Amino acid sequence: MRRRESSMVSLAIILGAGLCAAPASGQWTLTVLHPSGASLSNAVSASGGQQAGWLDHRAGFWSGSADSWTDLHPAGASWSTATSAYGTQQAGYAAFGVPSLPRAGFWTDTASSWIDLHPAGANHSYAWGTSGTQQVGEVYINGSARAALWSGSAASFVDLTPAGSSAAAFAASGSRQGGATSEGAALWSGTADSYISLHPASANSSVVWGMGGSLQVGTAYFDVPVPHRHAVLWSGSPGSYVSLHPSEALESEAKSTDGVYQAGWVGFAEYSVAALWHGSAGTWENLHAATDGTWHHTIANSVWSDGEMIYVVGIGVLADNATIHALLWTRPVPLPGTLVALCAGSAALLRRTRPEWQPASDRRVAASSGAGMGVPDFFSLSNRCNQ
Numbered sequence: 001m002r003r004r005e006s007s008m009v010s011l012a013i014i015l016g017a018g019l020c021a022a023p024a025s026g027q028w029t030l031t032v033l034h035p036s037g038a039s040l041s042n043a044v045s046a047s048g049g050q051q052a053g054w055l056d057h058r059a060g061f062w063s064g065s066a067d068s069w070t071d072l073h074p075a076g077a078s079w080s081t082a083t084s085a086y087g088t089q090q091a092g093y094a095a096f097g098v099p100s101l102p103r104a105g106f107w108t109d110t111a112s113s114w115i116d117l118h119p120a121g122a123n124h125s126y127a128w129g130t131s132g133t134q135q136v137g138e139v140y141i142n143g144s145a146r147a148a149l150w151s152g153s154a155a156s157f158v159d160l161t162p163a164g165s166s167a168a169a170f171a172a173s174g175s176r177q178g179g180a181t182s183e184g185a186a187l188w189s190g191t192a193d194s195y196i197s198l199h200p201a202s203a204n205s206s207v208v209w210g211m212g213g214s215l216q217v218g219t220a221y222f223d224v225p226v227p228h229r230h231a232v233l234w235s236g237s238p239g240s241y242v243s244l245h246p247s248e249a250l251e252s253e254a255k256s257t258d259g260v261y262q263a264g265w266v267g268f269a270e271y272s273v274a275a276l277w278h279g280s281a282g283t284w285e286n287l288h289a290a291t292d293g294t295w296h297h298t299i300a301n302s303v304w305s306d307g308e309m310i311y312v313v314g315i316g317v318l319a320d321n322a323t324i325h326a327l328l329w330t331r332p333v334p335l336p337g338t339l340v341a342l343c344a345g346s347a348a349l350l351r352r353t354r355p356e357w358q359p360a361s362d363r364r365v366a367a368s369s370g371a372g373m374g375v376p377d378f379f380s381l382s383n384r385c386n387q
Helices: 002-020 361-369 378-382
Strands: 029-032 041-047 050-055 058-062 079-086 089-096 101-107 124-130 135-141 144-150 167-173 176-181 184-188 205-212 215-222 228-234 251-257 262-267 272-277 295-305 309-318 324-332
Touching: 041 309, 050 089, 050 309, 050 324, 058 089, 089 135, 101 135, 124 144, 144 176, 144 184, 167 184, 184 215, 215 262, 228 262, 228 272, 262 309, 272 309, 295 324
Parallel strands: 041 079, 041 295, 041 324, 058 079, 079 124, 101 124, 124 167, 144 167, 167 205, 184 205, 205 251, 228 251, 251 295, 272 295
Antiparallel strands: 029 324, 041 050, 050 058, 050 079, 079 089, 089 101, 089 124, 124 135, 135 144, 135 167, 167 176, 176 184, 176 205, 205 215, 215 228, 215 251, 251 262, 262 272, 262 295, 295 309, 309 324
16 A cells, blocks of 8 residues: 555656646647546547547547547458547448458548448458558458558558568558568658558567658657667658657557647656657657546557647546546647747556567457457557557
C-alpha cells in the first residue's frame, strides 16, 4: 500500500504542475466519447471533425460527443473495427462467416456504404489507413503477410512487399505509404520497387505507424540496456530520423502525425500518459494532465488540426475497473511564439515487453474481437495493428 500511495501522490503532484504550465492559448478540454451503457470503446483516428474507432466491437465514428456515435457495422458481420478516417472515408475491417476472419474494407459515413477490399485468394486482410482515395493495410496469402495498397476496390490490390520479406502498411499520405517489413520501418510510393527502408541503424526493429504531409512517425525498438521503445519522426529518408523520446521517460511511442503535430504516449515506472509533440523531444506535452484522476493510463492514437483547434483522440483506462474508454482532447492552436507546455508525468506502461511488429494474425484477431479483454492489453488496444 505504501508504494501505491507514494506513486499516486507523485502522479497527482506532477499532473497538477502540468495543468499550471498549460499554454497561454488555452487549456486542453477532455471529452469522454464513451456512451452510457457501453462496455468498451476506442477512438483511433481523428480527421475533419470525425473520430473513428469502435464501440463494443462495432465500427463507427463520433462527431465530438458521446451521443454523436454513428454505427458503421456492416450487415451480417460478427464484429468490425474502424482504424482510420480521412474526410468522409473510414477504413477498417469486418469479420464474416465461420471461422470469423477479418476482411479489409472501407465506408463513406454509413454502414450500408461498406466496400469489401479483401483480395481473391487471401485468407484474411486488414485495412489500417486511408488517404481518402487510397487504402493501405495487410493481407495474408498462403500464410505470408503482404503490405497492401488499394484504390477503392478489391480488384485494385497492389502488393507492396519487397522480395524475400513480409510486410504491412499502416498509413498513407498523398502518394506515399508507410509501414514495416521484416527489416524495419518502410516507406513506399505505390509499388514494391519503390520501397525505402527508414530503419535506424542503432535500433533492433522499427515501424511507421502514421503519416501526414511530408512526415512519418512510429517506433524504434532497442535492446540496450533493456528492451524498450522510443517514439521517432522521419521526413522521408533514413537520415532524417529524429528521436521524440523524452530523456526522463522509460519508453515512448508516436502513433500519428498531421504533418505538424505528433501524437502518442510516454511511459514511466507505473503509468502511461497520452502525449503530443511538435517535432522534437523537448516539445512533448502531457495530455493526461487534462484528466481528473479517473484514468489510470491514457494513450493518444491520432492528431488532427484545422488550423484553429487541435484534436487528439485516444483511450483511457479507468482506475476503478480497468475498462477502456474513448477520449477526445481539444485545444486552440497556440499563437505564434507561445511556449508549449512541457508536462512530465509519473506515468508508465501496463505492458513492458517489447511488441515488435511481426506477421502474426492471432493476436490481432483476438484484440479486435474482444477475446481476453478482462484486463486490457494496453499495447494491443492502442496500436493500429491491434485495433
